[in-house]
Amino acid sequence: MTSDWQFEVPTAGSKRLPPDARYMEALSSQGYGFEAAIADLVDNSIDAGAKDVLIHFLRDGDRLVSLLIVDDGKGMDEEGLDVAMTVGGRRDYDAQALGMFGTGLKSASLSHAGSVTVVSKVRGTRAAAPAGRRWTMERAVTGYHCDIVAPDYAQQLIDRYYDCPIVWQGTIVRWDAVKNFPQTTDGGQTDRYLHRTINKLGLHLGLHLHRFLALDDFNITIAVEDVSTGVEYMNFGVQPLDPFAYPVTGHPDYAREFIATVPSVGPVSLTAHIWPPRSTTDEFKAVGTGIDRQGFYFYRRNRLVQAGGWNNFRQPEQHLALARVAIDLPDDAVASEVFRLTVKKDGVDSSPAFVTALESAADCDGRTFAQYVADADTTYRAARKRTATTRKSVIPAGKGFEASVRETIEDELPLLPGEEPIAVRWQKIDNGSFFELDREARTIVLNQHYRGALLGGRRGGINDAPVVKSLMYLLLHQVFEKEYSGSREKDNLQLWQSVLVAAARAELNRVADHD
Numbered sequence: 001m002t003s004d005w006q007f008e009v010p011t012a013g014s015k016r017l018p019p020d021a022r023y024m025e026a027l028s029s030q031g032y033g034f035e036a037a038i039a040d041l042v043d044n045s046i047d048a049g050a051k052d053v054l055i056h057f058l059r060d061g062d063r064l065v066s067l068l069i070v071d072d073g074k075g076m077d078e079e080g081l082d083v084a085m086t087v088g089g090r091r092d093y094d095a096q097a098l099g100m101f102g103t104g105l106k107s108a109s110l111s112h113a114g115s116v117t118v119v120s121k122v123r124g125t126r127a128a129a130p131a132g133r134r135w136t137m138e139r140a141v142t143g144y145h146c147d148i149v150a151p152d153y154a155q156q157l158i159d160r161y162y163d164c165p166i167v168w169q170g171t172i173v174r175w176d177a178v179k180n181f182p183q184t185t186d187g188g189q190t191d192r193y194l195h196r197t198i199n200k201l202g203l204h205l206g207l208h209l210h211r212f213l214a215l216d217d218f219n220i221t222i223a224v225e226d227v228s229t230g231v232e233y234m235n236f237g238v239q240p241l242d243p244f245a246y247p248v249t250g251h252p253d254y255a256r257e258f259i260a261t262v263p264s265v266g267p268v269s270l271t272a273h274i275w276p277p278r279s280t281t282d283e284f285k286a287v288g289t290g291i292d293r294q295g296f297y298f299y300r301r302n303r304l305v306q307a308g309g310w311n312n313f314r315q316p317e318q319h320l321a322l323a324r325v326a327i328d329l330p331d332d333a334v335a336s337e338v339f340r341l342t343v344k345k346d347g348v349d350s351s352p353a354f355v356t357a358l359e360s361a362a363d364c365d366g367r368t369f370a371q372y373v374a375d376a377d378t379t380y381r382a383a384r385k386r387t388a389t390t391r392k393s394v395i396p397a398g399k400g401f402e403a404s405v406r407e408t409i410e411d412e413l414p415l416l417p418g419e420e421p422i423a424v425r426w427q428k429i430d431n432g433s434f435f436e437l438d439r440e441a442r443t444i445v446l447n448q449h450y451r452g453a454l455l456g457g458r459r460g461g462i463n464d465a466p467v468v469k470s471l472m473y474l475l476l477h478q479v480f481e482k483e484y485s486g487s488r489e490k491d492n493l494q495l496w497q498s499v500l501v502a503a504a505r506a507e508l509n510r511v512a513d514h515d
Contacts, residue, residue, distance in 0.1 A: 019087075032108050032111040034112060034180060034197070035200055035201050036344050036345070037109070037111055037112050038069065039204060039209065039345070040104040040105075040344070040345065041069045041104075041108060042055075042069065042220065044171075045071035045171070046098055046209075046212060046218075047073075047098055049073050049074050050071035050073035050165075050218075051072055051217050051218055052071065052165035052218075052219050052221070053071045053165070053220045054071070054161070054164070054221050055067070055069055055201070055220065055221070055223070056069075056070060056224075056225065057198070057222075058224075058225055058226075059190065059224065059225070059226050059227070059233075060226065060228050062190050063185050063190070064193070064194075065176075066175060066178070067113075067174075068172055068174045069172070070161045070165060070166065070170065070171075070172045070173075071166075071171055072165040072169065073169065074123065074169055075120045075123065075130075076122065077120075077122050077131060080120075080122075081118060081120055081132075081133055084105060084118065085106070085118060085133045085135060085146055087106055087144075098300070098345075104343070104345075105118070105173070106135065109135075109175060110135065110140070112179055112180065113175035113176060113177055114136065114137055114178075114179070115134060115137070116135050116174070116175055116176075117132065117133070117134040117149060117173070117176070118133055118134070118171065118173050119131070119157045119158060119172045119174070120170070121166070121168075121170060121171075122169055124168075129151055129155065130155055132148070132151075133146050133147065133148060133149060134146065134148075134149055157174070158170070194224060194233075198222055198224075198234070201222065202238050202239075203241065205220055206238050206240055206282075207241045207286050207304060207307060208304040208305075208307070210240035210243075210304065211242075211303070211304075212302065213238060213239065214240045214242070219237055220237065221235060221237050221238070222238060241283050243283055243284075243286070243293075243297055243304075243307065244273050244283075244297075244326060245281075245283045246275050246279065246283070246284070248276055250274040250379050251274040251379050253375065254272055254372070254375070255271055255272060256271075256272050256372065257271050257272075257363060257364075258270045258271075258361045258362060258363050258368075259361060260358050260360075260369070261357055261361075262354055263357075264338070265335045265338050266330075268327065268357070269328065270325050270327055270358075270361060270369065271326040271327075272324075272325050272369070273323075273325070273326070274322050274323060274375065275323075277322060277380060277384075278411075287308050288403075288407070289403075289410045290321035290407070290411055291316045291321075291410065292316075293307070293321070294321055294323050295311070295316065295320075295324070296308070296309060296311055296348075297327065298329055298339070298348045299326065299328045299329065300328075300329045303345070305329075305346070306346070309347070311348065311354065311355070312355050313355050313358050318380075318410065318414060318415055319380045319381060320373065320377055322376050322380050323372075323373065323376035323377075329341075329348070337351070338350060338351045338353055339354070384414075393415060394413045394415060394478075394481070395416055395419045395420075395421065395442075396410060397421055397422055397477075398420075398423045399421070399424070400423050400463060401470070401473065402469075403463070405469070405470050405473075421442070422443070422473065422477060423443045423444070424444040424445075424469050424472065424473070425445060426445075426447075426448045426451050426460070427445045427447075428448045433447060434447055434450065434497055434500035434501045434504055435476075439479075444469075444476055446465075446469075446472070450504040450508065452511070453504065453507035453508045454468055475496055479493070
């Protein structure tokens with residue numbers, strides 16, 4: 001069938017189709033990580049000119065009740081707050097603003113909380129009334145009904161944070177019914193959750209906002225308070241984690257600036273770095289594994305919006321673990337077609353034009369970007385050769401292993417390319433063995449019967465018992481690297497099984513004696 005192709009689709013008028021109220025559910029299901037959601041709210045504080053931001057976890061005894069983000073920015077009046085709480089609300093962003101789409105406050109908050117309350121006060125007399133609004137998911141999905149916060153409570157909340165950090169102006173974002181707060185009143189579990197979560201949050205904010213935190217007049221504080229007693233359990237300032245702050249360069253010719261000329265955009269500067277091998281600093285290790293942390297670090301208006309990744313320029317590999325490239329994104333509208341920032345500000349989708357430009361990118365001396373990649377590769381390999389022994393390549397660790405364990409394995413051992421990682425999980429084993437091997441699924445199965453004793457009564461999770469699991473990986477990873485087990489390997493497996501079962505039963509007896 002042939003016909004004349006129409007390059008423009010003809011239309012016959014238009015029809016207004018407002019979004020269904022259930023769009024709020026979709027808005028809150030965009031996969032915001034907890035740390036990324038908090039960072040998005042801190043971006044709003046920075047846009048408001050805040051100098052101090054407080055991230056405040058509130059607990060009532062052993063139960064976590066609320067999370068608040070408080071700043072001393074310029075605040076919002078009633079009209080401004082209505083715009084801020086409108087999904088996709090139109091506003092004129094400052095030329096250097098970090099906000100873009102008008103959805104971050106709502107989607108970031110409702111991804112993690114059943115309700116979000118915003119109370120704000122603009123500069124004026126001390127008696128100027130603050131404004132307050134609240135979204136609850138229940139009311140949002142039944143017709144976009146946003147609650148007006150009672151004026152007395154809005155003033156009470158502002159007064160609660162007077163001079164810490166709010167003086168004349170500021171904004172408070174309050175999350176209630178936070179989804180990943182522990183649902184138990186076990187104080188130990190609450191403490192462990194806070195320790196783990198706050199540590200990850202501090203690293204995330206320290207990394208993605210490091211250029212702001214390096215300034216003398218900007219601070220982020222994370223604190224924990226008991227609302228019943230007023231006792232403050234924790235209060236510390238987030239430290240900047242500059243991903244390029246190595247003490248000594250890993251290669252004498254770097255850092256070095258390359259220019260990639262992108263059609264329609266023009267010259268784009270790439271500052272290429274090579275980290276020193278085997279670094280243990282937080283600045284080096286804060287970004288995932290060696291595979292995750294290599295590649296491009298994109299900044300938009302001094303805010304890190306992508307930490308690692310090669311954006312289709314090449315595949316990541318262990319030998320490029322020391323390579324990092326800083327790129328400040330151009331601000332003009334044309335550039336946004338080549339470098340498209342995700343709504344969550346956790347990545348950049350670059351067009352093929354950028355990849356093509358990288359292939360011919362060079363520095364002022366004519367050195368190519370490809371040569372930089374080769375230099376980073378050589379630096380890593382040379383450092384490995386200088387070690388006393390050459391370690392055999394292994395299958396990586398996968399599900400069930402703590403992220404820091406997987407990262408250390410990848411840092412310390414060369415990995416077999418293209419291999420499915422080894423997983424570990426707990427499961428009922430009827431014969432009383434300590435472990436079984438599922439070669440087809442490439443999984444180490446641990447006997448659920450011994451789990452409680454090995455955890456010492458602590459509550460388990462997918463990545464629990466990191467010491468036991470790490471030792472099992474070191475014992476067994478070679479088994480998965482062979483098609484079958486020989487007689488000597490079978491004897492070793494039986495030996496390990498016997499000793500581990502004896503040790504696990506001893507742990508069970510200790511628990512029984514304690515009871």
